[in-house]
Amino acid sequence: MAAINRDDVAHLARLAHIEMSAEELDRMAGELAVIVDSVKSVSEAAGADVPATSHPIPLTNVFRDDVVGHTFTAEQSLSGAPDSLDNRFKVPAILDEA
Amino acid sequence: MTELNPAGTDAGTLIRLSAAQLAAKLAAGEVTSVEITRACLDRIAQVDGGERGINAFLHVNAEEALAVAAEVDAIRAAGGPEADALHELAGVPIAVKDLIVTVGQPTTAGSKILEGWHSPYDATVVARLRAAKMPILGKTNLDEFAMGSSTEHSAYGPTRNPWDLDRIPGGSGGGSAAAVAAFEAPLALGTDTGGSIRQPGAVTGTVGVKPTYGSVSRYGAIAMASSLDQIGPVTRTVLDSALLHQVIGGHDPKDSTSLPEPLADLVAAARTGNVEGLRIGIIKELHGEGYQAGVENRFNEALELLKDAGATIVEVSCPNFQYALGAYYLIMPSEASSNLAKFDGVRFGLRVLPTDPPLTIERVMAATRAAGFGDEVKRRIILGTYALSAGYYDAYYGSAQKVRTLVQRDFNAAFEQADVLISPTAPTTAFKLGEKLDDPLAMYLNDVATIPANLAGVPGLSLPGGLADEDGLPVGIQLLAPAREDARLYRVGAVLESLLEAKWGGPLLAQAPDLAGAPALEAQEAK
Numbered sequence: 001m002a003a004i005n006r007d008d009v010a011h012l013a014r015l016a017h018i019e020m021s022a023e024e025l026d027r028m029a030g031e032l033a034v035i036v037d038s039v040k041s042v043s044e045a046a047g048a049d050v051p052a053t054s055h056p057i058p059l060t061n062v063f064r065d066d067v068v069g070h071t072f073t074a075e076q077s078l079s080g081a082p083d084s085l086d087n088r089f090k091v092p093a094i095l096d097e098a
Numbered sequence: 099m100t101e102l103n104p105a106g107t108d109a110g111t112l113i114r115l116s117a118a119q120l121a122a123k124l125a126a127g128e129v130t131s132v133e134i135t136r137a138c139l140d141r142i143a144q145v146d147g148g149e150r151g152i153n154a155f156l157h158v159n160a161e162e163a164l165a166v167a168a169e170v171d172a173i174r175a176a177g178g179p180e181a182d183a184l185h186e187l188a189g190v191p192i193a194v195k196d197l198i199v200t201v202g203q204p205t206t207a208g209s210k211i212l213e214g215w216h217s218p219y220d221a222t223v224v225a226r227l228r229a230a231k232m233p234i235l236g237k238t239n240l241d242e243f244a245m246g247s248s249t250e251h252s253a254y255g256p257t258r259n260p261w262d263l264d265r266i267p268g269g270s271g272g273g274s275a276a277a278v279a280a281f282e283a284p285l286a287l288g289t290d291t292g293g294s295i296r297q298p299g300a301v302t303g304t305v306g307v308k309p310t311y312g313s314v315s316r317y318g319a320i321a322m323a324s325s326l327d328q329i330g331p332v333t334r335t336v337l338d339s340a341l342l343h344q345v346i347g348g349h350d351p352k353d354s355t356s357l358p359e360p361l362a363d364l365v366a367a368a369r370t371g372n373v374e375g376l377r378i379g380i381i382k383e384l385h386g387e388g389y390q391a392g393v394e395n396r397f398n399e400a401l402e403l404l405k406d407a408g409a410t411i412v413e414v415s416c417p418n419f420q421y422a423l424g425a426y427y428l429i430m431p432s433e434a435s436s437n438l439a440k441f442d443g444v445r446f447g448l449r450v451l452p453t454d455p456p457l458t459i460e461r462v463m464a465a466t467r468a469a470g471f472g473d474e475v476k477r478r479i480i481l482g483t484y485a486l487s488a489g490y491y492d493a494y495y496g497s498a499q500k501v502r503t504l505v506q507r508d509f510n511a512a513f514e515q516a517d518v519l520i521s522p523t524a525p526t527t528a529f530k531l532g533e534k535l536d537d538p539l540a541m542y543l544n545d546v547a548t549i550p551a552n553l554a555g556v557p558g559l560s561l562p563g564g565l566a567d568e569d570g571l572p573v574g575i576q577l578l579a580p581a582r583e584d585a586r587l588y589r590v591g592a593v594l595e596s597l598l599e600a601k602w603g604g605p606l607l608a609q610a611p612d613l614a615g616a617p618a619l620e621a622q623e624a625k
Contacts, residue, residue: 052499056555082449
């Protein structure tokens with residue numbers, strides 16, 4: 001597996017929507033390279049015949065009755081929002097044409 | 099060394115009593131909940147604030163706690179059916195890890211991104227504390243979003259270990275463990291994703307339990323890694339953990355991973371009083387090399403005590419545990435990177451605007467997350483994004499999930515040979531504040547013995563095993579049981595605890611330094 005480098009970290013930071021300074025990218029690339037190296041053995045531990053476990057204690061078909069339960073008011077839902085208008089979340093421009 | 103007189107009702111005695119002892123005093127009318135709650139709040143004011151304070155609490159909820167206490171006292175004083183219907187722990191105060199949401203108190207998750215945020219709903223566990231009329235003393239400090247093993251990654255400063263103020267109290271739930279160890283609260287709630295209840299318990303000389311996955315509802319615990327996270331008790335005695343587990347546990351329709359079956363009688367299990375005929379398995383891979391000598395010594399003593407009490411000690415091997423830490427550090431960041439995507443500067447918490455245009459949502463999001471998240475959170479989000487990205491998914495996340503199967507198989511095989519497994523909880527005693535802060539990998543190694551239980555969903559309990567010879571700091575003993583068999587932990591844990599306390603001549607925490615000499619600063623007012 002390829003080692004993780006500074007360009008990878010810059011790309012991942014963009015994907016994760018985290019702005020990073022040049023200094024931060026350098027530091028993080030170094031730290032992550034060590035961590036990724038230490039977890040390498042995981043990819044060689046299990047053969048192809050071993051099934052994956054995504055959930056420690058699988059429960060199947062967890063349903064509830066199709067009735068209206070507790071719902072939050074608009075006021076409650078918006079109570080922690082940084083900005084709102086007319087009972088809605090107010091979002092910055094989606095496109096940069098504005 | 100503080101002398102404890104269980105018959106007393108002075109504040110110094112009250113703060114040191116267990117929850118079970120307090121409940122008995124309340125039931126007998128020897129003390130009021132207001133007296134107990136006030137004693138805890140006074141203690142918090144005395145030892146928690148200031149430069150050298152414990153800093154276990156991020157928020158103190160004095161007014162509401164005293165109001166609930168007064169309500170319990172009034173019901174008890176009036177007598178009748180309402181008094182008879184009071185829960186056994188009614189009036190016994192508790193602290194709540196600040197990862198768990200509460201109405202009427204802020205929830206920060208130890209992060210700047212949630213500073214000042216109030217949840218519009220209570221976590222199920224909090225609703226159950228309220229139903230039992232347990233006064234909530236406040237919210238406790240943690241590594242940001244529960245990511246860490248030392249509480250140093252909190253955006254609100256580290257918590258100090260009551261045994262040595264220059265050392266870490268473990269993490270991520272260092273605040274809950276330190277609050278209980280420093281006699282600020284008899285009980286606390288924690289969350290455990292890779293050891294965040296058990297490892298702080300070990301290094302502070304307290305008891306911490308990670309229940310079977312699904313035994314306690316996760317509704318209202320801010321998710322780090324949803325397939326690993328579990329809420330559980332943080333206490334000073336094994337019986338107290340059983341009592342608290344019984345309050346918060348059981349099925350919750352709001353959590354689709356909540357186990358449908360009722361809880362076993364965990365309190366009765368803690369009161370069983372014998373381990374005769376039980377097979378206790380030493381996990382070959384979880385002691386010896388890499389473990390501090392003093393940790394190993396206390397561990398071996400615990401084995402001798404259990405053997406003398408009639409348990410059979412066997413050795414089991416779990417060869418795939420060598421991959422558990424690596425698998426955990428792929429699965430946990432992967433799930434965390436997804437769970438933390440919700441902190442987007444739109445729905446709750448912080449919004450930071452970039453200094454230059456254009457102010458598009460993507461740029462606002464990136465600026466908000468850059469300012470709101472600390473280094474460790476960023477590290478884990480990037481690592482998780484990497485492990486989940488195209489081209490690496492199979493090699494990293496996919497392989498880690500397979501290791502999870504192997505770890506489960508190791509547990510299954512081990513539990514064929516043993517009823518309960520045993521190991522040290524952490525490889526070392528508490529390290530110094532700052533010692534491992536610049537070395538993420540060294541920090542991660544603290545969880546080597548606790549992580550397998552999270553990967554497999556099995557329950558684990560850490561209890562004090564004594565003090566390490568070389569540094570005089572607490573050592574934790576971990577017990578593990580098969581999924582849904584939490585009762586076994588309480589049975590064995592309570593027996594081992596009573597054998598150890600007989601040897602020590604009282605609880606281990608009676609040997610902790612007296613913090614009353616610490617300067618009481620008015621910083622509490624600012625909290």
